[in-house]
Amino acid sequence: MASQNPMIAIVQKAANVCAYCRSRKQGCDRIIPRCSRCAAKNRDCDYTPFQDVHHHVESGKDPSAPLVFFDAECGPDLSPRGRSELLRIAADYLTRASATKTPFCLLVADIFDEWQTNLPALMDQYAAAIQPWLPALPLHLVWKQEYLEGIAHRDEGPSPILIMFSLLVARRPCPHKEHNSTNVLYTTIKQVVAVMQTSNKLHLDIVQAGLLVAAYECGQGLARQAHQTLSSCYALLNLIDTDTKRRSVPDTIEDYVPFLRSSVLVMDRMIATSVLDYSIPLVCPLSGEYHKRLEEALSYTVPPKPEPYVLGGEWKRIVTAQVTLVAGRVTEYVQALRFSSQPSEDYGSIDGAISSMVRQLMATNHEHTWHMCDAIALALMSLLALHQAQVQYGDPKDSVLAHLALQTSAQMAWDMCRNTVRIVVGKDVSGYPLAGLIFVFRAGVMAVETMGDSAPSAEVVLFLDTLRWFETRWSVGGEYVRLVEDIANQLKGNSMED
Numbered sequence: 216m217a218s219q220n221p222m223i224a225i226v227q228k229a230a231n232v233c234a235y236c237r238s239r240k241q242g243c244d245r246i247i248p249r250c251s252r253c254a255a256k257n258r259d260c261d262y263t264p265f266q267d268v269h270h271h272v273e274s275g276k277d278p279s280a281p282l283v284f285f286d287a288e289c290g291p292d293l294s295p296r297g298r299s300e301l302l303r304i305a306a307d308y309l310t311r312a313s314a315t316k317t318p319f320c321l322l323v324a325d326i327f328d329e330w331q332t333n334l335p336a337l338m339d340q341y342a343a344a345i346q347p348w349l350p351a352l353p354l355h356l357v358w359k360q361e362y363l364e365g366i367a368h369r370d371e372g373p374s375p376i377l378i379m380f381s382l383l384v385a386r387r388p389c390p391h392k393e394h395n396s397t398n399v400l401y402t403t404i405k406q407v408v409a410v411m412q413t414s415n416k417l418h419l420d421i422v423q424a425g426l427l428v429a430a431y432e433c434g435q436g437l438a439r440q441a442h443q444t445l446s447s448c449y450a451l452l453n454l455i456d457t458d459t460k461r462r463s464v465p466d467t468i469e470d471y472v473p474f475l476r477s478s479v480l481v482m483d484r485m486i487a488t489s490v491l492d493y494s495i496p497l498v499c500p501l502s503g504e505y506h507k508r509l510e511e512a513l514s515y516t517v518p519p520k521p522e523p524y525v526l527g528g529e530w531k532r533i534v535t536a537q538v539t540l541v542a543g544r545v546t547e548y549v550q551a552l553r554f555s556s557q558p559s560e561d562y563g564s565i566d567g568a569i570s571s572m573v574r575q576l577m578a579t580n581h582e583h584t585w586h587m588c589d590a591i592a593l594a595l596m597s598l599l600a601l602h603q604a605q606v607q608y609g610d611p612k613d614s615v616l617a618h619l620a621l622q623t624s625a626q627m628a629w630d631m632c633r634n635t636v637r638i639v640v641g642k643d644v645s646g647y648p649l650a651g652l653i654f655v656f657r658a659g660v661m662a663v664e665t666m667g668d669s670a671p672s673a674e675v676v677l678f679l680d681t682l683r684w685f686e687t688r689w690s691v692g693g694e695y696v697r698l699v700e701d702i703a704n705q706l707k708g709n710s711m712e713d
Contacts, residue, residue: 592654632659
């Protein structure tokens with residue numbers, strides 16, 4: 216009997232890699248009809264040659280096109296299809312009462328997958344840079360790679376919108392600064408926020424999402440955009456406050472609103488002080504009901520420290536809110552002096568309030584100060600800003616005392632900045648709170664301005680290197696870099712003349 220030949224599997228391969236693998240710059244085994252990567256994700260495989268598929272990808276209508284594209288210089292961003300899918304599914308989820316979050320969760324999971332990031336890494340960055348002063352996401356949850364797929368079929372857990380927005384905050388700037396306001400992820404998310412605001416229902420998600428966008432805008436040097444975004448959050452939070460008084464709401468919402476109030480105040484101070492010329496007004500005016508309610512609930516005395524190891528978010532929130540109230544008074548006074556209008560308060564009362572707050576904070580035991588680093592930095596920065604403005608624009612009869620106060624506050628701010636530089640040198644900038652870094656470095660810039668020729672040149676150079684490190688993650692640092700570079704060059708020129 217003739218021997219039987221064994222069956223030989225025949226594998227057909229395409230002439231080029233598929234669109235999905237090409238977009239992610241990954242290896243493709245080119246197996247027909249689907250490569251192993253697309254088969255694992257149950258995707259259709261598109262082997263159309265690159266030059267022929269371009270018009271489909273640009274239109275965003277090709278269902279096999281990637282959700283994310285990569286640029287060698289600028290990194291990942293949403294593709295036209297990613298943009299259209301996110302807008303379509305977000306609009307359906309937000310406007311249709313019967314819609315579930317399953318499609319949205321799965322889409323966000325796919326975007327994260329193609330972005331080549333993972334939730335644990337993203338949450339680590341968020342927990343360090345944003346969560347200390349903007350608690351928009353519940354970090355007590357266990358973040359896993361499959362988390363989005365897991366919450367897709369459950370009611371509990373954070374909104375997929377907030378998780379998607381956290382990707383924006385985590386996005387590092389590319390070398391082209393104009394892309395901070397034109398990248399597709401940012402412009403798409405701004406459209407999603409607009410859709411959220413069309414709802415008749417008042418959800419905390421809308422405020423939280425807006426705060427995340429404002430954090431991105433402030434951190435990337437888009438102060439005017441951040442001011443507009445925060446104004447919307449402020450208005451929504453006032454509406455929610457009014458709503459909670461008229462009807463009963465879940466305890467979780469009522470308990471969470473105070474944290475959002477504090478976040479709005481910190482963000483307001485951040486935006487106003489992040490620009491060098493103080494040209495951005497406060498969103499939350501001191502004369503508004505928002506401030507009055509907080510002042511009624513808080514005193515200007517730092518509350519007693521709780522027992523060790525039970526330093527909770529509530530204690531930190533109260534202390535931070537107290538500092539932001541006084542810092543707001545400083546900001547309004549400085550802006551009034553700079554723009555030749557009459558301050559609503561006299562210099563002495565504001566100086567007494569912010570000086571008292573600084574003394575109380577600095578008297579706190581060292582083992583507790585790391586819980587209040589943002590508050591301490593804001594207080595010292597505000598003290599220096601007040602004294603600097605008083606010397607430059609204030610009443611000449613107060614100039615002698617104001618000059619002495621300015622030298623003292625500049626030295627305190629510089630000591631804080633120098634200690635921060637020593638701590639962060641060689642570390643990942645994403646591991647430190649954005650708010651605290653802005654307050655510290657803004658104070659450092661003012662201190663260098665104040666010290667002038669007496670500034671220690673070696674320390675200024677090290678500070679400048681740290682600002683460049685900061686700018687690699689947060690573009691707002693670029694303005695600080697340019698100013699300190701000018702001062703450092705002057706110091707270098709003076710030393711050469713000597």
